[in-house]
Amino acid sequence: MIEIKTLGAFEGCPACAALCxxxxxxxxxxCEDQTAVFDIVCNVSAEGNNVARLFLSFPSIDTDGxxxxxxxxHASGVAQCEIGMRDALALDGTSRSALSGRHVFxxxxxxxxDAPDFELISNEIFMLExxxxxxxxxxxxxxxxxxxxxxxxxQNVVFSVEAMLNAQLLSSYNxxxxxxxxxxxxxxxxxxxxxxxxxxxxxxxxxxx
Numbered sequence: 001m002i003e004i005k006t007l008g009a010f011e012g013c014p015a016c017a018a019l020c021x022x023x024x025x026x027x028x029x030x031c032e033d034q035t036a037v038f039d040i041v042c043n044v045s046a047e048g049n050n051v052a053r054l055f056l057s058f059p060s061i062d063t064d065g066x067x068x069x070x071x072x073x074h075a076s077g078v079a080q081c082e083i084g085m086r087d088a089l090a091l092d093g094t095s096r097s098a099l100s101g102r103h104v105f106x107x108x109x110x111x112x113x114d115a116p117d118f119e120l121i122s123n124e125i126f127m128l129e130x131x132x133x134x135x136x137x138x139x140x141x142x143x144x145x146x147x148x149x150x151x152x153x154x155q156n157v158v159f160s161v162e163a164m165l166n167a168q169l170l171s172s173y174n175x176x177x178x179x180x181x182x183x184x185x186x187x188x189x190x191x192x193x194x195x196x197x198x199x200x201x202x203x204x205x206x207x208x209x
Contacts, residue, residue, distance in 0.1 A: 139179030
């Protein structure tokens with residue numbers, strides 16, 4: 001909410017206007033019969049970029065000082081805006097004092113750190129006797145933002161792996177952030193193991209299967 005302190009000088013009443021060229025409106029409020037409206041312009045971000053990438057509908061302010069706007073999905077950043085106030089009739093030639101002072105302010109849109117996500121290929125691992133080491137792709141479509149990878153591209157993700165069945169068959173195992181599982185079995189071990197995979201982002205959001 002923006003506080004409206006004054007409507008400024010009077011313009012609307014001919015009887016009052018005859019008294020002086022510009023003066024403060026007296027207590028008789030019928031002397032000012034115009035409605036004040038806000039002008040707001042947001043044409044540059046604090047980073048120097050066009051703010052069209054932020055706003056689906058640009059900021060506007062109604063006559064009681066309430067600002068509204070709509071953002072693009074996943075948009076974040078800082079918009080630099082300038083606001084002023086004018087009489088509603090300022091553009092038809094009847095206004096004597098058309099514009100207020102201009103004020104610059106920032107609109108800051110913070111990014112949302114969404115939980116990561118991945119598609120499981122399989123968490124069932126089958127091992128032949130004396131097979132030794134294996135590298136198996138067990139996950140794909142790995143996204144830090146949990147959507148499609150178009151945002152949070154600088155965020156790293158890390159898999160952790162826990163053996164839930166027949167852990168005694170495995171001498172070691174770990175997993176890359178690309179979904180590639182590397183495991184080693186004990187000599188003479190064979191059978192299958194079931195793994196639990198957990199994907200962690202820098203935000204400490206977790207996604208597990």
